[in-house]
Amino acid sequence: MMSVIVLTLILFIGSYFAGLLGSLTGLGGGFVIIPLLTLVLHVDIHYAIGASLVSVIATSSGSAAAYVKEGITNIRLGMFLEIATTAGAMVGALIAVYIPTNFIAILFGIILITSAIMSLRKKAELINQEKSPLAEKLKLNSSFPTPNGPVNYSVKNVGGGFFMMGFAGIISGLLGIGSGALKVLAMDTIMRIPFKVSTTTSNFMIGVTAAASAVVYLQRGYIDPGLSMPVAIGVLLGALSGSKILVHTNSSGWLRWVFAVVVSFLAVQMIYNGFIGKI
Amino acid sequence: MQAVIGWILRLGVLLSMSVIFIGGVIYLYRHGQVIADYHTFKGVPDFVHNTRGILNGIITFRGRAIIQAGIILLIATPIIRVIFSAIGFILEQDYLYIGITLLVLLIITASMLSGHAG
Numbered sequence: 001m002m003s004v005i006v007l008t009l010i011l012f013i014g015s016y017f018a019g020l021l022g023s024l025t026g027l028g029g030g031f032v033i034i035p036l037l038t039l040v041l042h043v044d045i046h047y048a049i050g051a052s053l054v055s056v057i058a059t060s061s062g063s064a065a066a067y068v069k070e071g072i073t074n075i076r077l078g079m080f081l082e083i084a085t086t087a088g089a090m091v092g093a094l095i096a097v098y099i100p101t102n103f104i105a106i107l108f109g110i111i112l113i114t115s116a117i118m119s120l121r122k123k124a125e126l127i128n129q130e131k132s133p134l135a136e137k138l139k140l141n142s143s144f145p146t147p148n149g150p151v152n153y154s155v156k157n158v159g160g161g162f163f164m165m166g167f168a169g170i171i172s173g174l175l176g177i178g179s180g181a182l183k184v185l186a187m188d189t190i191m192r193i194p195f196k197v198s199t200t201t202s203n204f205m206i207g208v209t210a211a212a213s214a215v216v217y218l219q220r221g222y223i224d225p226g227l228s229m230p231v232a233i234g235v236l237l238g239a240l241s242g243s244k245i246l247v248h249t250n251s252s253g254w255l256r257w258v259f260a261v262v263v264s265f266l267a268v269q270m271i272y273n274g275f276i277g278k279i
Numbered sequence: 280m281q282a283v284i285g286w287i288l289r290l291g292v293l294l295s296m297s298v299i300f301i302g303g304v305i306y307l308y309r310h311g312q313v314i315a316d317y318h319t320f321k322g323v324p325d326f327v328h329n330t331r332g333i334l335n336g337i338i339t340f341r342g343r344a345i346i347q348a349g350i351i352l353l354i355a356t357p358i359i360r361v362i363f364s365a366i367g368f369i370l371e372q373d374y375l376y377i378g379i380t381l382l383v384l385l386i387i388t389a390s391m392l393s394g395h396a397g
Contacts, residue, residue, distance in 0.1 A: 005311035008303075044320040054350055058292060061356050065288035068281050075281065076376060079364060082383045090390035138375070207288075207357035208383070214354045215391040221322025225346035226315070229303040232353070233296060 004226065007041070011230035014040075019059060019238020024245065025259045027119055028206075029235040030056050030177035031112055035266040038105070038279055043227065045101045045279055049176030050222035053214050055235035056178045060207035062236055063243060067200040070145070074197055077140045077155065078204045081165045085183070085205055086212040088169020093213035096174050097220065105274030108175050112267035115181035116260040127153050128192035134158040144197050153194050161191035173213035178206040280367035284360055291356030298349030306342025323347075358387055 002010075018032035030052040037048035067073050096104070135141055135155040143150040155161075164186035172179040180202050187198035217223050273279045326332035327347040336344020365380040 001314050001316075003311065004313050004315045005307055007315040008307060008311075041317075043317040046320045047317050054353065057353055057357060058296065061288045061353075061360075062292045065285045065292070068285040068288070071281060073281075075284070075364065079361075079376060079379055079383065082361075083379060083386065086383055086386045086390070090386060090393065093390070094393060139373075208361055208387075211354050211357045212387050212390050215387065216393065218351070218354065219391075221328060223347075223350060224317070224323050225302070225327055225343040225350065226306065226310075227317060228350055229299050229306070229346045232299060232350070233303070236292070236296065 008226075008230045010041070011037075011227065012234040015055065015231045015234025016238040016241075019055070019235035019240075020242045020245075021238075021255075021259055021262075022235070023059070023063075023239040023242025025119055025256055027115055027259065027263070028056065028178045028180050029059060029239065030175075031115070031263055032266070033231060033235065034108060034176065035270055037227070037231075039266070039269055039273065045104060046222045047224050047227055049096070049104075050217050050224060051176075051227045051231040053176040053210050053217060054223060054228045054232045056172075056176070056210045057207050057214065058232045058236040059239040060178060060203055060210065063239065064200075064204045064207060066243075067203060070200075072144045072196055073200045073204045074140070074142050074144075074193075075204070076138070077142070077193070077197075078201045080138055080140065081162060081186075081201075082205055082208055084162050084165035085169035085172070085209040088166040088171075089173035089209045089212040090169075090216065092170040092173020092175075093216035094173075099174070102274040102277050102279050104175065105270045105279040107171075108177075109267040109269075109271035109274065111171060111175065111177075111179070111182075112270065113264055115179075116263040116267070118181050118185060120256055120260050126192065127151060127194055128156055129154055130156060130192075132156055132158060142197075144194065151194070153197070154192075156192040157190050161186045164190055169209055169212075172206075172209050173216075176210075176213075176217075178210060180206055280364070280370075283363055283367070287360050287363055288356060291352065291359065295349045295353035295356065298352060299346050300349075302342045302345030302347075302349055304342070305340060305345060309342055358384075361387070 018029040022029035033052045034048045037043040140155040143152045168179045168182035183202035187193040368376040
């Protein structure tokens with residue numbers, strides 16, 4: 001039992017570090033917020049999902065503003081794939097009510113481990129020039145600015161990427177996370193989009209995807225103002241600090257490892273507590 | 280169009296976060312010493328659950344109602360961004376993307392209505 005002011009302070013500090021780590025590693029803050037709320041502070045997982053979703057919208061919109069201005073984000077590609085992610089998010093939020101909370105905890109753990117492993121993998125930058133008729137029809141091929149002038153790229157496997165985005169949307173709606181790792185996977189691995197473009201475009205899409213499920217959660221009473229306030233402010237400030245640090249340092253290799261270990265530990269805890277029915 | 284989208288996102292986050300912060304200060308001032316209980320799911324209090332309750336709460340300076348208004352503003356930010364994208368595509372006369380953008384807005388509207396029914 002703790003007072004509102006103590007809980008708010010703990011949440012604010014915890015969320016700040018969650019946002020900082022999430023932005024440095026590219027995994028997003030939700031991955032730490034939900035275990036912090038449920039495992040450490042014994043908050044019901046529905047409230048945790050609601051608060052996390054709010055913080056996801058804040059960080060995504062905040063950082064998307066900067067990226068869009070730089071002209072790296074592929075807005076048409078983002079817009080087209082948002083059909084899949086928003087539809088998925090709506091489905092995820094609607095079925096969340098019928099899924100037992102311990103199953104949600106286990107699923108969360110599995111997605112968490114998968115994302116942590118994916119964040120460690122080496123990124124080979126390949127610029128795809130192969131033309132796909134569907135990508136051309138949808139005007140998805142574009143270019144992005146580099147110090148040596150704009151680089152043109154083409155998009156592959158539009159259908160496969162679209163399908164994967166639908167899945168990312170369902171996970172996002174179900175668990176209250178941005179599922180940025182799944183979105184980047186769809187764009188990097190399946191659609192062969194350059195890394196810089198896929199990260200910024202994924203981030204651009206996360207806000208509207210989360211909003212599509214947040215409108216459901218808001219009406220279901222999952223989004224509690226007392227919890228969401230310190231979480232949203234903390235994660236956003238943490239993410240802003242993270243993006244400042246990222247500009248100055250390039251060697252975040254060891255940090256990724258530290259984060260992957262922490263995240264895997266949290267994931268195992270979530271899965272374990274899910275199995276014994278404590279969540 | 281990219282400049283406008285960036286500007287909307289920035290303004291939306293700044294505005295909603297300020298509202299959330301102001302509400303938070305009032306909430307902590309009035310309820311800081313209350314014991315917090317989020318262990319079991321009970322939904323949210325009525326005065327932050329519907330539009331009338333929130334509007335009433337804002338007028339009477341209830342911290343949580345002001346926070347909730349800020350959160351709704353935050354959720355609306357990316358949706359407003361989509362609306363402005365639609366306007367951008369209309370100006371470019373890109374009919375394919377006008378359709379795609381309207382479809383996204385339609386899905387969000389459906390989500391909004393289905394949440395209400397459930």
